[in-house]
Amino acid sequence: MAVIKSLVLILCVVTSTLATPLEFRATTTAPFVSESSPNPIGKLYPGNITGTLNGTIAVVPIPYKLARKIIPSQWGILTKAYQQLLPGFPKDSYPLIVKSLLDHDVGLNGTQLIPDFQTVRVNFPFVDILNDGYSSFQWGKYLLITESNEIGIDAIREYGSIPVPSLFKPDFQAYKYARPRSKTIYAEARANTSACADATTKFSPFNRHGAWPLSFYINATNQPVFGDPAKGCDNQILFYNTTLTTGKNAPVHVRGDIFIKAPYAHVPNDRTFRNVFGIKVDVAFLENNYYECETLKGYHGTGSGDGYVA
Ligand SMILES: *[C@@H]1O[C@H](CO)[C@@H](O)[C@H](O)[C@H]1NC(C)=O
Ligand SMILES: *[C@@H]1O[C@H](CO)[C@@H](O)[C@H](O)[C@H]1NC(C)=O
Ligand SMILES: *[C@@H]1O[C@H](CO)[C@@H](O)[C@H](O)[C@H]1NC(C)=O
Ligand SMILES: *[C@@H]1O[C@H](CO)[C@@H](O)[C@H](O)[C@H]1NC(C)=O
Ligand SMILES: *[C@@H]1O[C@H](CO)[C@@H](O)[C@H](O)[C@H]1NC(C)=O
Ligand SMILES: *[C@@H]1O[C@H](CO)[C@@H](O)[C@H](O)[C@H]1NC(C)=O
Numbered sequence: 608m609a610v611i612k613s614l615v616l617i618l619c620v621v622t623s624t625l626a627t628p629l630e631f632r633a634t635t636t637a638p639f640v641s642e643s644s645p646n647p648i649g650k651l652y653p654g655n656i657t658g659t660l661n662g663t664i665a666v667v668p669i670p671y672k673l674a675r676k677i678i679p680s681q682w683g684i685l686t687k688a689y690q691q692l693l694p695g696f697p698k699d700s701y702p703l704i705v706k707s708l709l710d711h712d713v714g715l716n717g718t719q720l721i722p723d724f725q726t727v728r729v730n731f732p733f734v735d736i737l738n739d740g741y742s743s744f745q746w747g748k749y750l751l752i753t754e755s756n757e758i759g760i761d762a763i764r765e766y767g768s769i770p771v772p773s774l775f776k777p778d779f780q781a782y783k784y785a786r787p788r789s790k791t792i793y794a795e796a797r798a799n800t801s802a803c804a805d806a807t808t809k810f811s812p813f814n815r816h817g818a819w820p821l822s823f824y825i826n827a828t829n830q831p832v833f834g835d836p837a838k839g840c841d842n843q844i845l846f847y848n849t850t851l852t853t854g855k856n857a858p859v860h861v862r863g864d865i866f867i868k869a870p871y872a873h874v875p876n877d878r879t880f881r882n883v884f885g886i887k888v889d890v891a892f893l894e895n896n897y898y899e900c901e902t903l904k905g906y907h908g909t910g911s912g913d914g915y916v917a
Contacts, residue, residue, distance in 0.1 A: 619803035642780050646712035647849045648891045656894045658713030661781035665885030666819055667703040674701035677873045683735035685743055692823040704730040705865055707794045707808045709781040724753035725775040727796045727806040729872050732827040736836045742904050745830045749871045751796045767835025771798045810863030818860040818884045831903045840903055842895040851889045858888040
């Protein structure tokens with residue numbers, strides 16, 4: 608048995624091409640402590656679901672032609688909108704967004720509703736589902752999500768997306784540092800039907816010129832998410848102005864490698880995307896579920912929560 612296990616490990620490292628030094632959390636009797644700070648807006652909006660997202664959000668440039676082939680042809684792509692926000696972005700590319708996040712402290716009026724869970728989300732932003740030429744939405748077809756989060760798994764299905772029940776490393780923490788005092792961070796997800804990782808991320812801080820501006824991330828991550836527009840849109844508003852995301856907790860620009868197995872990134876084969884830019888961030892959110900997508904017309908990802916007609 609032990610021999611088989613180490614064989615699987617070796618095969619996994621080879622196929623994922625990113626050797627990650629992560630171990631599954633050792634069985635311990637110590638109580639579980641989340642490293643993520645508490646939700647700072649839990650009681651500010653007592654009638655709405657709020658929580659925090661801690662992890663990494665990265666921009667993966669893919670050929671525009673490929674994006675156009677993947678995104679169903681009845682929806683436009685707001686090319687000018689993302690080009691405005693991404694100075695220097697290659698003209699023939701499209702910014703795929705890959706998020707590896709821990710949902711923490713999700714609840715209503717300060718009471719936790721669901722236990723923390725993790726996700727890897729691959730989103731296609733700037734999709735013009737209303738064909739009005741200016742309202743941006745993000746399409747998410749697959750979502751790797753903690754296998755025990757049945758509420759989340761059902762919700763994803765109701766939106767018309769495909770939930771992939773998964774296991775994460777490190778579990779129930781946003782990421783892990785490569786070594787003590789190292790600034791390199793890792794995270795890994797695998798479908799509970801897979802023997803090896805389906806998605807891995809490895810990032811280091813990148814403070815030189817060239818990283819994409821924070822305004823791009825704010826804009827893209829606030830776009831309503833849909834799987835099938837007929838089934839409604841998820842209006843998750845990210846608050847980049849709380850203590851979680853400012854001062855000593857300000858987002859950190861990072862650069863690194865992402866490995867994703869097919870079909871989760873929609874590209875035909877397993878892919879490693881190297882030297883992509885992203886941010887390491889912890890951010891509070893407020894979530895309005897199952898809005899009719901049409902009611903979010905004109906919502907530009909202002910993140911203000913008042914840019915739309917509910
Ligand atoms: C986010 O998670 C990381 C890894 O668990 C942790 O080190 C960090 O303190 C968290 N961020 C905040 C603002 O709590
Ligand atoms: C929120 O909780 C507070 C107590 O912490 C309570 O006084 C208030 O009525 C609650 N608000 C709602 C809308 O449930
Ligand atoms: C909170 O939820 C209500 C509906 O339940 C909605 O009308 C309101 O816009 C939400 N608040 C924000 C800030 O989105
Ligand atoms: C994977 O997770 C789903 C959802 O919790 C569960 O129904 C299924 O039995 C799990 N499969 C395996 C192989 O563990
Ligand atoms: C998001 O980007 C679009 C396109 O540039 C723009 O119309 C919109 O105002 C932006 N929103 C914010 C908050 O920057
Ligand atoms: C913080 O950001 C949220 C979401 O963008 C917004 O609704 C709120 O008004 C902002 N708060 C302050 C104090 O600026």
